[in-house]
Amino acid sequence: MLYLDHAATAPVRPEVLDAMRPYLTGTFGNPSSHHTYGEEAASALDDARARVARVLGMRTGDVVFTAGGTEANNLAVKGIVLAALAAGRRHLVVSPIEHESILESADFLRRFHDVEVTMPEVDSHGRISADALRAQVREDTALVAVGHANNEIGTVQDVAGLAAVTHATGAALHLDAVQSAGWLPLAGLGADAVAIAGHKIGAPKGIGALAVRGRIPLEPLLHGGGQERGRRSGTENVAGAVGLAVALELAEAEREAASARVGAATRRVIAGILAAVPQAVLTGDPQDRLPATASFTFAGVSGEAVLLELERRGVVSSSGSACAAGSDDPSHVLLACGVDPAVAQSAVRFTFGRETLPDDLPPRLAALVAESVRAVAG
Numbered sequence: 001m002l003y004l005d006h007a008a009t010a011p012v013r014p015e016v017l018d019a020m021r022p023y024l025t026g027t028f029g030n031p032s033s034h035h036t037y038g039e040e041a042a043s044a045l046d047d048a049r050a051r052v053a054r055v056l057g058m059r060t061g062d063v064v065f066t067a068g069g070t071e072a073n074n075l076a077v078k079g080i081v082l083a084a085l086a087a088g089r090r091h092l093v094v095s096p097i098e099h100e101s102i103l104e105s106a107d108f109l110r111r112f113h114d115v116e117v118t119m120p121e122v123d124s125h126g127r128i129s130a131d132a133l134r135a136q137v138r139e140d141t142a143l144v145a146v147g148h149a150n151n152e153i154g155t156v157q158d159v160a161g162l163a164a165v166t167h168a169t170g171a172a173l174h175l176d177a178v179q180s181a182g183w184l185p186l187a188g189l190g191a192d193a194v195a196i197a198g199h200k201i202g203a204p205k206g207i208g209a210l211a212v213r214g215r216i217p218l219e220p221l222l223h224g225g226g227q228e229r230g231r232r233s234g235t236e237n238v239a240g241a242v243g244l245a246v247a248l249e250l251a252e253a254e255r256e257a258a259s260a261r262v263g264a265a266t267r268r269v270i271a272g273i274l275a276a277v278p279q280a281v282l283t284g285d286p287q288d289r290l291p292a293t294a295s296f297t298f299a300g301v302s303g304e305a306v307l308l309e310l311e312r313r314g315v316v317s318s319s320g321s322a323c324a325a326g327s328d329d330p331s332h333v334l335l336a337c338g339v340d341p342a343v344a345q346s347a348v349r350f351t352f353g354r355e356t357l358p359d360d361l362p363p364r365l366a367a368l369v370a371e372s373v374r375a376v377a378g
Contacts, residue, residue, distance in 0.1 A: 004317045004365075006200075007151055007179060007293065007351035012243075013202035019246040020204075023239035031236055032227065041238045048238075048245035055252045056194050057187025058211040064228045065209050065241045069178035069197030070101040072210035075221055075232065076174040076193045077105035077145050081115055083217035084142035089171070091141040092117045093133070096336040097126050097152075099176060102145050103332075115142075125285040126155035126337050133165045141171040148180040148189075152320040152333045152349060153284030154293030156184065163190030172216050178208075182251030182354070183259055183290055192216050196248065198240065203247035207240030251354070258354040263291030265357040269350065270294050272366030277373050283334060283347065295320075295349040297339065301376040303346045309372035310348075315365065317350050 023044055029037025031045045050060045066072045081092050094106045096119045109115035120132040128146060137144060144166040149156045159175060166173040167190070175191035177184075182201045186194060193216065198207040212218050212231075224233035251258075273296060274280050283295045298306060303319045310317060320331050330344035350365070 001311075002315045002361075002365075004315060004350045004352060006353045007349065008318055009199045009205065010202055010353055012204050013247060013250065015250060016203050016243045016247045020239040020243040023242055031238055032225065045236055045238050045241055048241040051245035052196075052209050052241075052248055053211065055186065055248050056196075056211045057189075058194070059214060061229065062211045062213055063209055064212065064231050065207065065236055065244075066232060067206055067237075068199070068208040069099075069176070069195055070208075072195035072197070072208045073099065073101035073145075073174075073176055073178075074105050075210050075218070076195055076212065077102055077143065078109060078221055079218040079231070080172055080174065080193065080212070080216060081109055081142045082113065082219040085113065085115075089140050089142035090115050091138060093120065093136045093141060093144040093171075095120060095122060095128050095146050097122055097150055097333040098145065098147055099151055099178070102147075102176060106145070122336055124338050126150050126153050126333065127285060127288070128157055128162060130158070130161045130165050133162055137166060137169045137171055139169055141166075141169050143172050143174055145174040145176070147176040147178075148184060148186075149177075149290045149293075150284065150333060151179045152331055152347075153295050153337070154179075154290035155285040156180070156288045156290065159189040159191060179290060181248065182255060183292060185255070196244075198244040198247060201247045201251045203243040204240060207237055207244045209241075209244060254354060259291045262352050262354065262357065265362060266291055266294050266352060268362035269365055272362045273369050276366040276370040279373070280369075281343075283337070283339070290351075292352040292354075293349065294351075295347065297334070297343050298346045298348065298373050299343045301346050301373055303348050305376040306346070306348050306369075306372050309375045310368060313368045313372065315368055317348060319347050320349055 027040045029041040031042035049063045053060045053063045092115050106117045110117045118136050120136045163173045172192040174193040177194050178197045181196045193212045195210050199205040220231050222233045279299045280296050330341045334344035
């Protein structure tokens with residue numbers, strides 16, 4: 001089987017497993033315990049925190065380990081906005097193409113805390129302009145939350161430009177970097193909070209991180225023992241934190257070479273599918289996009305049916321976010337980009353890993369996609 005769904009999850013890297021193993025076996029202590037076992041675990045946790053912070057361009061104390069990207073986004077959106085309520089900032093800006101963890105966190109704040117939520121428009125490629133954001137932010141805005149790169153269509157945002165608009169009103173900018181980690185530089189973008197997830201970059205599922213600059217107040221969502229400097233209670237996943245740090249460092253070290261290599265192959269895939277399938281339309285920005293994402297609509301056919309045909313031919317891919325799998329509703333991302341609902345339901349997404357792709361993949365995949373679309377169309 002050809003696995004082309006790395007945006008949903010990636011395999012654990014052998015180096016990560018090797019780094020984690022000691023903290024799953026002999027060095028298994030609780031980092032809050034004041035004895036040798038606990039101190040060894042605490043030292044490993046501190047080291048992992050520092051390594052993650054370096055890649056993100058943050059201070060060591062800014063990093064909060066979480067159970068994944070969804071929790072990191074929840075903590076950022078809810079935690080920053082709830083902490084800002086006392087200062088009279090009751091306004092939140094999120095884009096309409098965000099991951100469900102951000103959109104549903106915003107809806108929670110609206111329903112239970114009377115927070116006003118507004119959304120800037122995106123263009124047909126899913127881009128948020130500085131002018132569109134400027135029309136939304138105001139003096140009582142607490143937070144602007146945007147995805148660095150969209151998880152369905154791969155469009156990359158101008159984070160530095162959005163940060164300048166956000167900071168002009170004194171608001172904070174949260175960046176969902178779950179999909180961009182390992183593919184795009186994360187430091188120096190001007191974000192006040194950054195979320196990442198381990199299982200997208202070669203660490204196991206169940207570990208992530210949120211880095212929040214120390215000057216930003218953060219209300220915890222989990223209460224108890226006061227771990228993570230009081231921002232996220234619960235005994236820390238030491239092995240997971242170590243694995244995340246190793247995976248993130250490896251991905252960052254390989255980033256430029258992998259992005260160039262995989263990006264070139266992805267461009268050949270896009271060109272091949274557009275040439276082989278008459279109704280194929282590339283979604284997302286044709287230039288400013290993740291190097292490993294190729295997403296299309298195929299008007300007149302069911303995307304789910306195309307996926308089944310592809311799997312019969314040995315190709316595993318998806319129609320978009322794994323978090324929305326099983327839903328019959330068209331993609332909210334594509335709808336926000338102005339795609340017709342019926343066309344949006346024909347979406348198929350291919351996402352590649354960092355390994356070297358075979359030279360024959362682009363023409364072979366184009367042929368398989370064309371066969372699958374024809375089979376569905378009858």
